[in-house]
Amino acid sequence: MSAGLRERALAAASGVVDPEIPVLTIADLGVLRAVRLAGDTVEIEITPTYSGCPAMRVIEQELATALRAAGIGKFRIATVLSPAWTTDWLSKEGRRKLAEFGIAPPAGISRRSHFGTDAVACPRCGSAETERISEFGSTACKALYRCRRCAEPFDYFKCH
């Protein structure tokens, strides 16, 4: 019975999508950190991508809706900051979906040099001849790039 409850909760929580990048689920993103049972209460842990990520409140609401729709009434949703989220947690499936959606997935693993840019392939034509327009894009987790071959601008999900 309780094993079934956890599975239902996990399935419901894993299906919640990111409100700003709706091709990704919060499980793909690594934002969903834990789904477990404490007695008959479902405990869910999520972690923000960035300190000020405005999607967190919406994600909490969507989680609550999804759990209730799965017939789960007793749950707690906690935000945890540690360990800090990193793009290394983005699933393979998540990276593939990002590229298909037109957002270049993070190139390589997170790193912290002060200067320099990542080598990013254009998600449209695949060219490596791209350049950064701005390190900051439409959401905290993305940067703005442009492809020099197909001339299209595109979002890059930056390493973090």
Added chain:
Amino acid sequence: MSALFDYTLRLADSALILGHRLSEWIGHAPLLEEELALGNLALDLIGQARALYAYAGAVEGKGRDEDALAYLRDCGQFRNLLLVEQPNGDFAVTIARQLLYSAFAHPFWRDLARSRDATLAAIAAKAEKESAYHLRHAGEWLIRLGDGTAESHRRAQAALDTLWPYVGELFESDAVEEALVNQGIAVDPAALRPEWERSVQAIIAEATLAAPAGTGMQSGGRIGRHSEHLGHLLATMQFLQRAYPGASW
């Protein structure tokens, strides 16, 4: 008032006030990409402030939440660094302020991530990654401005000269910090000075600018003694909660 509350509040206030200053650029930035960048920076800082205020409120244990701490205190109760409350000025002043703060904030959060206080360490671990972007962004811009046209060079130099009297306060500490440093909770800011000097001086040199020679320094943020600018900022930021107490949507 506990040292941990006071310390956490100082960090929160600096993050919030700088975040608010950057948000004042929304709708006024010199180009669209910079509008997005400054908005992103502001969001990071306000996010850091929210986590810190929530923790400060819990440490205090008097039922004050992040909104009570941000909106219902007056100037004399704010504990932010004087540097971050300085007006945006022209774009060069905003960039210079961001560089001087971020060159401190980045190593500060990195070291605070090893704090014995698990909550501060967790907040710091996130903030460190964000402050690395902030430092890089401000550094690249200062180089572009300093090593740009005669006019951008003049303005970048004027910006550094204007803000320099506020950098000394970054490295000061008082009994609150000293007590927490001894417990392995806080970071000794003076220990960060050599690293700050190296990164700031390298960028100033690459920008073909001159490091200001002035040694007269202003301080007082820790004890709530602020420049005249903070009151004006709070008047805008706190207006809604002052005019319509408890308003929410």
